[in-house]
Amino acid sequence: MERIILHVDVNNAFLSWTAVERLKNGEKLDIRTIPAIIGGDEKQRKGVVLAKSPIAKKLGIQTGEPIYFARKKCPNLQIYKSDFKVYYKYSNSLYNLLSEYTDKIERFSIDECFMDMTNYLKNRKPYDIALEINRRVKENFGFTVNIGIANNKLLAKMASDFEKPDKIHTLYKSELSTKMWPLPVSDLFMVGKKSLPKLEKMHIKTIGDLAKKEELDLIRAFGKYGKMIWEYANGIDNSEVIFEEQEPKCIGNSVTLPYDFSDIEKIEEVLLSITEQTTYRLRKHELYASVVNVQIKTKDFKVFSHQKKMDTATNSTKIIYEESKKLLEELYKGVPIRLIGIRVDGLSHKDEIQLSIFDNHKNDKQEKIDAVIDKIKDKYGYNSITRAGKVDLEEIPDKLK
DNA sequence: TCTGGGGTCCTAGGACCC
């Protein structure tokens, strides 16, 4: 039996949610109606566009591009700060409303959900359900969604990406050739800008061109990835809506520094503070990591990473920091550093931990210390307790001001 | 005042083992 899958996508999520929150707080101006973006702090060198209003989009402003460029395209651009607390609030409201319609719902990102409606239609037409969801979200929350309806996740997602905002589209197999194949191949999910030149060389410009190529040609050129995008172009996707809570496969934090750091001790202080964040999150998931990975981005945007598998999985801040410090020392060659990141991989639960034959129970002691610190953070806020010497990222030396 | 942050998955080469 054919499945019925819905993909619900919030239009201009961060900007819409910011607009709704402002209106709720008594502001008169709806920032969705002016040239506006949500962006990071340029002074902190985080000045990229995170979301844009329809007018900003019309002026050629793109998500991910530097605000500096965006402003050149539109001198009177209004820029608003992101507030993830607000975003999660609206994201949860949406998720709860959608959950009324099916148990098989997957949170694909903060502003997107897949819904498997196959056994939840209750004699209604998928389109009518989509209409109702669309209307209820608008009335209850004040923002709009696009909804894609199809027989699998890939096509539902492609459908929700058609004309925006506040629209419902279907993309059934019979509609592939008219609705999807004429689109540029770059519109296909998972086809990014690095693949485009290679596809171009194979005379593939549209999704239809890709679909009509021999599958083997794609596999020869791109391997596993080639098989996947060829199947996507042909509307083939058998993946299930994952409605059970998934455990993370890795956890990491990174930070772009307010200026390029050359002082290794200063870099280590930042590394400690992001290691604390990462291990705190790791412990919140009650997980243990066996691999530590440190990444740096140098001033010229070159990225380097080193990783190390440990003898025994741990979630101790101290042990993971010691490992990450070693990795940083291997990486740091004296070139000024723009970004530092840490990530832990190889996650497992306590009962799955392989104890190293050399294990000396150093975990046990550290676990108690971390538990005390976590408790204080939980009760009084994450920043209520910090390690001595922890770097304040707001602080910039006088000469650089 | 040019270029975020958090993820997942894949590949390729080297080490090591039988």
Added chain:
DNA sequence: TCTGGGGTCCTAGGACCC
């Protein structure tokens, strides 16, 4: 004394997504 081949694990890098 002229040099295998299959498998697994580990590491570094990179593509893609929102």
